[in-house]
Amino acid sequence: MPVDIDATVIANRRLSADYNVLSLDAPEIAAGARPGQFVMIKTSGGQDPLLRRPFSIFEILHDTSGRPSGVSIFNKRIGVGTTLLSRVEPGTRLPLLGPLGRPFEPVDPPAAAWLVAGGVGLAPFVTLATALSGRQTPTTLFYGARRADELYCVDLFEALGVTIVLATEDGSRGARGRITVPLEAALNERPLGNPVKLYVCGPTPMMRACAQLAAAHGRACDVSLEQVMGCGLGGCYSCVVPARGTGGGAPHHIRTCIEGPVFDAQRVVWDAVAGH
């Protein structure tokens, strides 16, 4: 069950002009959080913005005795609310609702897990990589950005034993081009008898391209959609996307906050998803 608390900001670590990691004291939310779930944060004490903003749970924090004590958020500054979160001072209290949404289902060995992240789409994958590491599932992170200095927190994945494949559009680190380039090469090389599941989060065109690659290679693929959300609880319908039923059938509009944000990529009607 989600809980609504006033969470104290413990730390605000700046990664660059546009990215920061915000740590919040929230033991109740941390204790219940599963990989890929999200929280709704009220980014200001006033009326602007009025509505809370959705953020993936980036890390589950623990106290010195190992108990879950809080969560962190990997924040990319794009508008009013994310700018406020980029500047917030430790000690500030922010209304925080969570954990919310359908989580990722980690695969077990002998299946491998390939996590495919574009930009801020890295956010839901630390919790997933941690769960996969606990199951000893061989895990690879395919992580793409525009430039080398926009690749963050790779060390968190290295510490979990994850194999790292990087790509930058300008070639400044890893493969040159989009992350789908090394992903497609890896799919081509992997024998069909070796199961692998793809987990994807990033810009809509990238998720769509990954979904098409996975389908062409007969691989399972889950995507985590980042639609605009007003409530996070199923009440406002601001987050709907057209999707097929779990057993196929005609597309209908579903709320990503309660049926997602994680979906089987083949359910999503990509032509009708608002992109960014």
Ligand SMILES: Cc1cc2nc3c(=O)[nH]c(=O)nc-3n(C[C@H](O)[C@H](O)[C@H](O)COP(=O)(O)OP(=O)(O)OC[C@H]3O[C@@H](n4cnc5c(N)ncnc54)[C@H](O)[C@@H]3O)c2cc1C
């Ligand atoms: C389940 C989920 C998890 C998310 N996780 C993260 C995360 O971990 N880190 C993170 O930085 N962001 C995440 N987002 C996106 C984040 O919620 C938006 O960036 C944020 O709501 C924008 O708020 P704002 O007030 O700064 O922007 P606004 O001032 O409201 O809008 C500025 C511009 O951004 C556009 N915009 C608003 N929401 C989105 C969106 N979801 N995607 C793309 N463009 C948008 C608006 O249309 C507008 O053009 C997530 C979204 C969802 C649904």
Ligand code: FES
């Ligand atoms: S965000 Fe309100 S219904 Fe999904």
